[in-house]
Amino acid sequence: MEQKNITEYKKEYEIKNHPSIKGVQIIEGKNNFPISWLNQQGYCEYQIYLQYMKGIETAPTSEMTHGSEIHQQLEDIFKQDATPATFEDAVETSKENAILSRECFVVAPEYGIRGFIDEIWMKPDEIVIIDDKPGRTPYQSTMNQVRAYCLAFKSMTGDSRKIKAALRERGTSNLFWIEIFTPEVEKEIKFTIERMQGLLEGSKPFIPTKNPNKCRSCRYKRYCEHFKNE
Template identity: 45%
Template sequence: MQARIHHPRDDADGQPRFLHISWLYAQDYCEYQLYLDQVKGVEVDDTPAMVEGSAEHQRLEDESLAKAEAEYTFEEAVEESQKTPISSRELYVEDRSLGIRGYIDELILNPDGFTVIDDKPVGRTGKVYPSSKHQVYGYCMALKHMLRPDEQRPITAAVRARGSDRIVWSEDFDTKAENKVRRLIKRVHGLIDGDIEFKSATQAYKCRPCRFFDVCDKRVGP
């Protein structure tokens, strides 16, 4: 059953500083992106791929809302999913103890567990890079924090080929994955706080499609 799950984001003054979970993707792809964007505040236009991705996200969200058969709070959805499978798009999640927040592309809740799905463009090889996996782990981490301590159902991380129903990678969000994403979150906090030096990409194939290519002093290639 498709449903709309209400879990509003609180932007009131006095909130802790959050890292956006999507920054975990940037951390693996090129940390210097974060420096230019979040530290220096460099403003550049979105790339065509980013514009296309945003439009596709909006289309899927609108389609999901049109098909929604019910509305729940997050707590109600978790309870109902013990007997009825539920799917919802663009669910806001956060973990204040780790200072992370973001929006899950699609969350599937069912009696056997929870599946966190992130839509990504996937090439012909179907390869899913660590950067994409790390971002999904971040969503899983925030979701786990929002669930009751006695919730026993497992969480699965998954990447789906954008514009399709094809899951190209999935993995249990286990202790190993949780420890890994905790280390990455700690590193990103250290980067933003100025305690750790940003590393830049060393491969030209990463630099060419980057939206900061024209203004980056660390870019590789012409």
């Protein structure tokens, strides 16, 4: 596949930072949050409240630091052979010739989501959107994250090609989970995104996890009123 480094977009939006929620932007009059938050939401919604609404900062874990290092290494290798392209030109070219890109930015103002796809394969007959994760377990939260990337890509392009969501073991070529982005899957992820919007608007409460193992390993536990040290 031809490697394209997508750095430009023909369509531009007026962007404002949310006045009180860190990380949220206002695009076309709607709260717009990073798609990666869906992974955090699936782990514990209350983490989002503590980190972005209360503004509590903690040091990154060793796992997070290691993951960032691997991610950067892959990005540097990719850029050595990739040629620059606009998003729109890459999508159009891929209808005839297969294209691979990394760190592909997608934004869907109508749903209030945005984020960077780890890797995307745009082929004449299908689009494969890949998110790299540690381990080989497809959690609901990680599946939701890559599904939201699919939704944003579809929203941006209106592409009629089959779209697949995939999770890959970080640092390997192992795609340990893959699914077709069907209308049923699309409906489910829209529902999850609507809940996130409700959390940000204050119409829904942040629900903490009930899993004590998650609580014990949480880097926000010392700030969390729901944490019980048993």
